[in-house]
Amino acid sequence: MKEITSTKCCEGFQKRFQHFSPTLHCDMHFSVFMPPQMLDGNKVPVLYWLSGLTCTDENFSTKSGAQKIAAQLGIMLVIPDTSPRGNNVPDDESAAYDFGLGAGFYINATQEPWSANYQMYDYIVKELPHLIENNFAVTNKKAISGHSMGGHGALVIALRNPNSYTSVSAFSPIVNPMNVPWGIKAFSNYLGKDKKDWQMYDATWLIQNQNISKDFKVRIDQGLADQFLAEQLQTQNFEEACRRMQINTDIHLHAGYDHSYYFIASFIDEHLKFHSKFLYS
Amino acid sequence: MKEITSTKCCEGFQKRFQHFSPTLHCDMHFSVFMPPQMLDGNKVPVLYWLSGLTCTDENFSTKSGAQKIAAQLGIMLVIPDTSPRGNNVPDDESAAYDFGLGAGFYINATQEPWSANYQMYDYIVKELPHLIENNFAVTNKKAISGHSMGGHGALVIALRNPNSYTSVSAFSPIVNPMNVPWGIKAFSNYLGKDKKDWQMYDATWLIQNQNISKDFKVRIDQGLADQFLAEQLQTQNFEEACRRMQINTDIHLHAGYDHSYYFIASFIDEHLKFHSKFLYS
Numbered sequence: 282m283k284e285i286t287s288t289k290c291c292e293g294f295q296k297r298f299q300h301f302s303p304t305l306h307c308d309m310h311f312s313v314f315m316p317p318q319m320l321d322g323n324k325v326p327v328l329y330w331l332s333g334l335t336c337t338d339e340n341f342s343t344k345s346g347a348q349k350i351a352a353q354l355g356i357m358l359v360i361p362d363t364s365p366r367g368n369n370v371p372d373d374e375s376a377a378y379d380f381g382l383g384a385g386f387y388i389n390a391t392q393e394p395w396s397a398n399y400q401m402y403d404y405i406v407k408e409l410p411h412l413i414e415n416n417f418a419v420t421n422k423k424a425i426s427g428h429s430m431g432g433h434g435a436l437v438i439a440l441r442n443p444n445s446y447t448s449v450s451a452f453s454p455i456v457n458p459m460n461v462p463w464g465i466k467a468f469s470n471y472l473g474k475d476k477k478d479w480q481m482y483d484a485t486w487l488i489q490n491q492n493i494s495k496d497f498k499v500r501i502d503q504g505l506a507d508q509f510l511a512e513q514l515q516t517q518n519f520e521e522a523c524r525r526m527q528i529n530t531d532i533h534l535h536a537g538y539d540h541s542y543y544f545i546a547s548f549i550d551e552h553l554k555f556h557s558k559f560l561y562s
Numbered sequence: 563m564k565e566i567t568s569t570k571c572c573e574g575f576q577k578r579f580q581h582f583s584p585t586l587h588c589d590m591h592f593s594v595f596m597p598p599q600m601l602d603g604n605k606v607p608v609l610y611w612l613s614g615l616t617c618t619d620e621n622f623s624t625k626s627g628a629q630k631i632a633a634q635l636g637i638m639l640v641i642p643d644t645s646p647r648g649n650n651v652p653d654d655e656s657a658a659y660d661f662g663l664g665a666g667f668y669i670n671a672t673q674e675p676w677s678a679n680y681q682m683y684d685y686i687v688k689e690l691p692h693l694i695e696n697n698f699a700v701t702n703k704k705a706i707s708g709h710s711m712g713g714h715g716a717l718v719i720a721l722r723n724p725n726s727y728t729s730v731s732a733f734s735p736i737v738n739p740m741n742v743p744w745g746i747k748a749f750s751n752y753l754g755k756d757k758k759d760w761q762m763y764d765a766t767w768l769i770q771n772q773n774i775s776k777d778f779k780v781r782i783d784q785g786l787a788d789q790f791l792a793e794q795l796q797t798q799n800f801e802e803a804c805r806r807m808q809i810n811t812d813i814h815l816h817a818g819y820d821h822s823y824y825f826i827a828s829f830i831d832e833h834l835k836f837h838s839k840f841l842y843s
Contacts (some may be wrong), residue, residue, distance in 0.1 A: 289816075291822035344625030495730065506570065535570075539585060543571035546627060 282416060285310070286553035291352040292317040295342060304400050304408045305365040311409065312338040314348050318355040319418060325415060326422035326560035327357045328446075328553065330432030331405065333453075334463075335383045338362050341428075344542040349547050350550045351477045354557045359413055361405060363430065365398035379463050380470060384542075386458070387434030388482050399471055401464060402482075402506040406438055406445070424556040426450040426544055429509070432501070433458055436519075447559035448498035450552045452545050453507055457485040458518035463513050499523075500531040500555045504538030531555070563697060566591070569817075570634035573598040576623060584690045585681050586646040591775055593619040595629050595639040600699060605798045607703035607728075607841035608694060609637045609834065612686065612712030612719075614734075616664045619643050622709075625823040631831045640694055642686060643713030644711070646679035660744050661751060663776060667739070668715030669763050671752040681753055683763075687726070705837040707731040710790070710828055713782070714739055716770050717765035717800075718821040728840035729779035733826050734788055737800035738766040743800065769803045780804075781836045783829050796833045813835070 284298040289295075293316045302309045318325050328351070330341050338360045341347065351358050364370075364385030371394045373381035390399035415418060422446050427435035432454025436560040439449030458464020461477050468479045480486045487493070503516045510516065516532065533551075538544040563581040570576075574597045583590045599606050611622050619641045622628065622743070626708040632639050645651075645666030652675040654662035671680035694700060705728050706714035713735025720730030739745020740760050749760045761767045768774070784797045791797065797813065814832075819825045 288820055288822055288824045289785075289818040289828075291828045295824055343823065344624050346630065348824075348827065349627065349831075458592055504570070536569040541569055541571045542624065543576055543629075546629065547570075547572045550630075 282412065290314065291348045293320065293352050295348065297338070297380040300412065302365070302404060302408060305398050307365045307367040307370050307398060309366060310338055310362055312342045312360040313417070314342075314350045314351055314358040315417070316355050318358060319357065322418070323355070324418045324420045325355045325357050325493050326420045326424070327359055328556055328560070329358045329405065329409075329423065329425045330358060331387060331425070331427030331434040332360070332363050333353065333427070333431050334363070335378050336363050337383070338442055341545075344546065346546045347525050347549045347553065350553045354553055356419065356553060356557060357432045358417055358562060360411065361409055364401065370398045372393060381468055384467065386428065386430060386471065386482070387437065388466045388468070388471050391478065392471060392473050395471050401434075402438070405434065406442060422447055422560045424448045424560055426552055426556070427454070428452045429540065430463070433484060436499070437482050437487065438486040439499070440484060440491060440497070441481065441559060443494060443496065443497065448556050450555055452548070453504060453509070453514055453540050454484070454501060454516075455514055456526050457483060459483045459486065460518070461513045485518045485522045488519065488526055488528060493526065493528055495528055497528055498559055500533070500552065502533045502535065502552070504535050504540065504544050506537050507540045509540050522553030563693065564685045571595065574601065574629065574633050576629065578619070579746050581693065583646075583685060583689060586679050587683045588646045588648040588651050590647060591619055591643055593641040594698070595623075595632055596632045596698070597636050597638060599636040600638065603699075604636070605699045606636045606638050607701045607705070608640055609837055609841070610637060610686065610690070610704060611641045611706030612668060612706070612715040613641070613644050614708070614710030614712050615644070616659050618664070621823065622826075625827065626830050627827045628830045628834065631834045635834055635839060637841060638698065638700055640690065640760060642690055645682065647801045648825055651679045652676060652782065661748055662716045665711065665748065667711060667748045667763070668718065669749070669751065669752050672759065673752060673754050676752050682715075683719070686715065687723060692703045696756045696790070703728055703841045706842055707833055707837070708735070709733045710821065711736055711744070714765060717780070718763050718768065720780070721765060721768040721772060721778070722762065724775060724778065729781075729837050731781040731836055733783050733829070734785060734790070734795055734821050735765070735782060735796055735797075738764060738796050740764045742794045742796060766799045766803045769800065769807055769809060774807065774809055776809055778809055779840055781814070781833065783814045783816065783833070785817055785821065785825050786815055786817050788821045790821055
């Protein structure tokens with residue numbers, strides 16, 4: 282693991298690392314924010330942030346403004362990339378924005394030529410926390426959050442690993458990828474045509490079929506002027522599934538907000554405060 | 563004036579406009595943040611933000627996180643571009659980052675071929691406030707701030723127009739451009755070889771020669787790990803000149819911080835609170 286940049290920010294440090302990932306068979310970058318409490322020698326909990334289509338680890342780092350509240354609350358931020366990377370990693374032939382590089386969908390691909398590298402689920406759930414816990418002074422508490430494709434990733438990962446994460450939150454998540462164009466395109470290519478193999482990567486399916494605890498901690502924020510809401514996100518499918526299963530959800534719908542980082546920056550403080558309650562309890 | 567984008571942010575609106583500038587003889591873009599108080603029908607004061615070399619109106623808009631505190635305090639942000647733009651505007655032959663497009667230095671050029679377009683001083687001091695005051699419900703109070711080349715611009719503009727601005731602040735400003743490579747290169751090309759013609763664009767010269775009021779309101783923040791501090795910024799020249807002239811300054815030196823937007827994001831709240839005292843007094 283090699284430190285690429287280190288920049289003081291909000292009395293802590295924003296850093297970028299490069300490492301070879303045995304899970305993804307390629308070099309990867311990720312970013313972290315180390316809050317000032319860590320520099321004082323205290324162990325802190327971690328919030329993993331999963332970004333959306335076309336993003337790298339740098340979009341959230343530069344645009345969310347999350348460092349200020351993370352510094353106040355004493356939460357380390359870990360911000361991975363959104364897919365395997367490099368010239369040896371296969372990409373969509375037409376370099377589409379919604380499949381291939383920059384669009385790993387946080388799944389373990391089973392189909393050729395994707396399966397050798399596109400193992401983002403295992404990278405996020407296993408390899409990256411292992412790397413963080415071995416290299417930084419963190420507590421055993423972690424939470425997960427994300428935006429759009431990353432909101433899908435965060436929900437799926439928390440629902441499948443309820444003992445590993447105190448809480449999950451998402452901005453504008455793809456809650457039901459099996460039923461929307463982005464998800465159908467990605468899953469049929471990465472996972473094959475059998476929709477049974479897609480279920481474990483669909484938050485709306487998981488909430489109804491995996492004996493999720495009534496005490497599952499989830500917050501979702503969704504803008505009502507989001508250009509992708511009706512076709513790709515379909516927040517209401519998850520909301521209805523939660524209601525049917527009597528699982529409490531904290532879903533905030535915001536008139537006038539779109540799908541951009543200006544929406545994330547407007548409400549990121551509330552997400553970190555939500556997680557802090559459980560990370561520090 | 564044409565609205566290009568409008569994005570809800572922090573209960574206000576981040577907007578981008580295009581207009582033809584008679585001062586610069588070209589089409590220009592600028593961004594604004596309208597705080598929620600404006601949407602409720604209240605007039606608010608304005609903070610003008612001048613960006614640094616290579617920037618457009620979008621860097622501060624996406625990276626500073628200033629909207630949250632501007633929304634709390636009720637301050638409109640106006641964020642112009644850093645030079646005239648377009649295919650008909652002359653640029654440095656080698657497309658250098660520190661001269662020509664993206665490097666207007668907030669001066670009125672007198673030399674060919676620059677003088678027809680590079681009139682950024684008049685654009686910021688006259689044309690843009692006129693446009694803002696005719697198109698938005700603002701009070702007659704305005705302040706000015708900026709970063710690096712934009713910090714130079716903010717200081718010079720406030721020192722030369724003390725009745726027009728309640729207060730000025732700067733991150734990592736070029737306080738004494740007549741004596742540093744960036745300034746010497748820009749001024750000798752835009753303004754000619756006679757250094758007398760440079761003086762009115764040099765904050766350190768102005769503070770010593772223009773009967774500046776002892777009550778001049780200025781705040782400067784400077785990172786001590788700034789890679790440009792020793793050669794290009796030379797904060798101490800301004801500090802010493804202010805001390806000699808018995809003008810109070812509020813200069814904050816920060817160990818470990820560099821020249822980046824992570825530094826601005828760390829302290830932008832303090833700058834807006836500083837201006838708010840005077841904008842609302």
